Amino acid sequence: MLDLKLAGGTLVTESESFRADIGIKGGKIACIGLALPESRKSIEAHGLIILPGGVDAHCHIDEPAYGGARLADDFRSASRAAACGGTTTIVPFVNQLAGRSLRNAVEDYHDKARASLIDYAFHIILKETGLAQVLAELPVLLAEGYRSVKVFMTYPGYMMGDRDILDVMKTVAQGDGTVLVHAENGHCIHWLSDRLEAMGQTSLSAHAAIAPPVVEREATHRAISLAQVAGCRLLIVHVSAGDALEQIEWAKRKGLDVLAETCPQYLCDAIQMGDGETWEDAKFICSPPPRAAPDRERLWQGIASASFDLLSSDHCPYRFDGATGKKVLGGAKPHVRTVPPGLPGIEVRLPVLYEAGVVKGRMSINRFVALTSANPARLYGLYPQKGSLMPGSDADLAVWDMTSPRRIAHAALHDACDYTPYEGMQVSAWPVMTLSRGDVIWADGEVSGDFGRGQFLRQQAHRSCPIDR
Ligand code: URP
Ligand code: ZN
Ligand code: ZN
Numbered sequence: 399m400l401d402l403k404l405a406g407g408t409l410v411t412e413s414e415s416f417r418a419d420i421g422i423k424g425g426k427i428a429c430i431g432l433a434l435p436e437s438r439k440s441i442e443a444h445g446l447i448i449l450p451g452g453v454d455a456h457c458h459i460d461e462p463a464y465g466g467a468r469l470a471d472d473f474r475s476a477s478r479a480a481a482c483g484g485t486t487t488i489v490p491f492v493n494q495l496a497g498r499s500l501r502n503a504v505e506d507y508h509d510k511a512r513a514s515l516i517d518y519a520f521h522i523i524l525k526e527t528g529l530a531q532v533l534a535e536l537p538v539l540l541a542e543g544y545r546s547v548k549v550f551m552t553y554p555g556y557m558m559g560d561r562d563i564l565d566v567m568k569t570v571a572q573g574d575g576t577v578l579v580h581a582e583n584g585h586c587i588h589w590l591s592d593r594l595e596a597m598g599q600t601s602l603s604a605h606a607a608i609a610p611p612v613v614e615r616e617a618t619h620r621a622i623s624l625a626q627v628a629g630c631r632l633l634i635v636h637v638s639a640g641d642a643l644e645q646i647e648w649a650k651r652k653g654l655d656v657l658a659e660t661c662p663q664y665l666c667d668a669i670q671m672g673d674g675e676t677w678e679d680a681k682f683i684c685s686p687p688p689r690a691a692p693d694r695e696r697l698w699q700g701i702a703s704a705s706f707d708l709l710s711s712d713h714c715p716y717r718f719d720g721a722t723g724k725k726v727l728g729g730a731k732p733h734v735r736t737v738p739p740g741l742p743g744i745e746v747r748l749p750v751l752y753e754a755g756v757v758k759g760r761m762s763i764n765r766f767v768a769l770t771s772a773n774p775a776r777l778y779g780l781y782p783q784k785g786s787l788m789p790g791s792d793a794d795l796a797v798w799d800m801t802s803p804r805r806i807a808h809a810a811l812h813d814a815c816d817y818t819p820y821e822g823m824q825v826s827a828w829p830v831m832t833l834s835r836g837d838v839i840w841a842d843g844e845v846s847g848d849f850g851r852g853q854f855l856r857q858q859a860h861r862s863c864p865i866d867r
């Protein structure tokens with residue numbers, strides 16, 4: 399006897415779409431077919447589309463304050479918002495507090511994540527200081543399933559030099575992990591920023607001017623070269639510019655172990671600031687900066703040609719109002735140096751990408767599943783437990799109504815931020831029901847399921863989950 403049956407829906411995987419029922423037992427997908435055994439409960443899914451739950455492998459939740467600014471979401475609100483947008487697994491970052499060990503930081507995040515509604519794994523963010531101790535701690539953590547480590551080539555307090563990056567890459571490679579790189583040349587950004595400030599250009603429009611595509615292109619190519627020298631698997635996160643993508647495509651052609659991620663904010667026309675003179679434009683400040691239409695088009699080409707391996711939100715929810723978010727240093731007008739970078743997006747990631755990608759004919763719905771669920775699960779060692787509709791996989795499902803258009807409004811979202819940069823965007827479809835390990839956690843506009851039911855996921859060694867290009 400099954401615990402639950404979803405009957406009459408259309409199943410969509412990364413490779414095919416077909417009509418079938420899904421049987422669930424013990425939180426796992428037990429069977430798929432048209433003549434399933436009896437079930438204690440049944441959910442009618444005629445006319446609905448069933449996808450594997452989304453895997454959002456880049457989100458910032460409850461991290462330490464940055465220059466006085468704090469993220470709005472804790473694990474409760476972020477996991478709730480994720481579930482309401484069809485995401486069933488998140489991979490946020492463990493971010494170290496100065497002077498504390500990595501082990502302490504990991505323990506802190508386990509405490510914080512105890513409130514999660516959905517399952518989670520962790521990446522680890524490294525800072526520039528205390529690297530010797532961190533390198534000593536990393537091998538054990540990698541072996542325990544924290545197999546993805548992010549380093550920054552910019553941001554005060556985080557920016558690492560090449561030699562340190564090489565040391566990190568070697569250590570991570572030995573632990574069968576992946577290094578994630580924020581690829582922007584921080585020296586160029588600071589130099590350009592000083593020059594523009596000296597000329598009085600401090601409005602938010604300067605954000606794109608101090609971090610132009612060349613700054614991302616150089617850092618991307620350098621990261622690729624460093625990873626080649628160290629023999630490390632590399633993932634370039636939040637790629638925004640066509641020139642950076644070109645470096646990644648070059649690396650892939652060479653057969654290097656280089657992967658690439660981009661995010662809705664770099665693909666969608668909705669992400670457009672005005673003249674940069676008003677606070678309203680702070681809602682579009684993230685790093686790297688969103689680019690103009692030609693770069694967006696180039697990124698879509700990269701999606702079509704399989705140059706990108708995954709699409710993540712880079713959810714980084716600084717509130718717009720109040721003293722702990724975008725306006726942390728206040729002022730009548732925004733100053734480019736004082737606005738913390740980052741956009742909220744964990745709940746809208748899937749509907750926005752579905753609209754901009756599948757509805758607009760830029761990718762198939764199967765490719766959408768690959769980039770937003772199966773591939774992130776694979777490359778972070780969570781597949782086929784996550785990202786799959788196979789028997790034996792966790793029954794993590796997103797049930798979509800493709801005939802329920804709506805306008806995105808922050809008032810209807812579930813995060814703890816106070817705006818969405820997609821306010822007013824029209825989308826054709828939304829996940830109307832989300833199941834996590836067989837439990838309905840979002841249906842008919844209501845969140846259900848106990849906070850704290852989410853489970854920690856150890857990342858398996860990536861050799862067991864190769865990405866099929
Ligand atoms: O602006 C961004 N992307 N903020 C989040 C931190 C990061 O670099 O991913
Ligand atoms: Zn970054
Ligand atoms: Zn990020």
